[in-house]
Amino acid sequence: MSGTHSRVRERVDRDDTVVSPSRAKAAQKAIVAWFDRARRDLPWRRTKDPYAVWVSEIMLQQTRVETVIPYFERFMGRFPDVEELARADIADVLLAWSGLGYYRRARGLHAAAREVVSRYGAKFPRTTDELRTLPGVGEYTAGAVASIAFGERAPAIDGNVMRVVGRYIGLRADVGSTEAKRAVRAACEALVPPVRPGDFNEALMELGATVCSPTSPDCPSCPWRRSCRGVELGLDAVAGGPKKRAAVPRVKLIAAIVEREGAVLLARRPLDGLFGGLGEPPLAEGPLPRARTTFARAGIELHGKPGPRSVEHVLTHKVLEVKLATARADAPQSLAPYTDLAYVPRSQLQATPMSTLARRLVRVSFADA
Numbered sequence: 001m002s003g004t005h006s007r008v009r010e011r012v013d014r015d016d017t018v019v020s021p022s023r024a025k026a027a028q029k030a031i032v033a034w035f036d037r038a039r040r041d042l043p044w045r046r047t048k049d050p051y052a053v054w055v056s057e058i059m060l061q062q063t064r065v066e067t068v069i070p071y072f073e074r075f076m077g078r079f080p081d082v083e084e085l086a087r088a089d090i091a092d093v094l095l096a097w098s099g100l101g102y103y104r105r106a107r108g109l110h111a112a113a114r115e116v117v118s119r120y121g122a123k124f125p126r127t128t129d130e131l132r133t134l135p136g137v138g139e140y141t142a143g144a145v146a147s148i149a150f151g152e153r154a155p156a157i158d159g160n161v162m163r164v165v166g167r168y169i170g171l172r173a174d175v176g177s178t179e180a181k182r183a184v185r186a187a188c189e190a191l192v193p194p195v196r197p198g199d200f201n202e203a204l205m206e207l208g209a210t211v212c213s214p215t216s217p218d219c220p221s222c223p224w225r226r227s228c229r230g231v232e233l234g235l236d237a238v239a240g241g242p243k244k245r246a247a248v249p250r251v252k253l254i255a256a257i258v259e260r261e262g263a264v265l266l267a268r269r270p271l272d273g274l275f276g277g278l279g280e281p282p283l284a285e286g287p288l289p290r291a292r293t294t295f296a297r298a299g300i301e302l303h304g305k306p307g308p309r310s311v312e313h314v315l316t317h318k319v320l321e322v323k324l325a326t327a328r329a330d331a332p333q334s335l336a337p338y339t340d341l342a343y344v345p346r347s348q349l350q351a352t353p354m355s356t357l358a359r360r361l362v363r364v365s366f367a368d369a
């Protein structure tokens, strides 16, 4: 192909993704009408209170709606407004979050609540630009809160919206590329309507969750089926088309289960990072001799080999395979990466901020007790 031809082809490919005003209008009408019919009745959809919208949006990141519902209801019961959340101790916030995963979100929520109170007198900022200055609030969350709670005509683009809109405009560029992000943002800016922008954004999220799923989009049920470029081109040909999940790495760990006089040894994770700020039975990477040496340096002595019981914990990017080994620790010392080690009475475990993995480890360890 000559240089001139490839330049023409590139231009055609790029222009393919542009959403004209008439197409945008038809798409807005179709998806909002569909949303009015098909929307699920979710607790955070019964209000436009920016605090509730914000909490729900943070909880819904990387987490399924069904999982979030009970957490959201409990959290709103415990911290009903931004001032209550700002006043709370971080340990209480982590406890309320315990089991929901991605704990950095809870820390961000708490820090942002304090800023809303100190900088804005407990009144939520109304624009995407102001919202974005809060801890843990990125472009997506700012757009979602500003559009849903305050009616700002702002896009809210997360991974789901990238996929749905990428398919709708027949995007060929790799979804992670700058070109793709630019094309989807331009399409969303054209698509988000001046009237009911929040409902449009919620409709798009709902479409991604219930119809235009990652692996098996239900195109015949989709309000966009007649104008979807992805369908026209064949979904395999576009970015965001149904793909098989890549295999995730497996990490082998040994958990030291130490009990002394009715108390369990827990190690606390550093605040930033996986399971930040939460307690868990001390973990070390296997194989066994390596884990044994790591624990020994911290004054934790494993009894023989790990028992037959193990726990498999699936995270987004890896699977943790944890074998349980009973151990003894008379004078436990520091163990990287933990910030501290302490015995917690078993009666207080329920009230201690711990991850789901940690609770499973404790449950399995003491199943017979």
Ligand code: SF4
Binding pocket: 164, 167, 168, 211, 212, 213, 217, 218, 219, 222, 223, 224, 225, 226, 228, 230, 231, 235
């Ligand atoms: S028609 Fe199919 S691919 Fe296109 S947006 Fe709808 S569900 Fe997704």
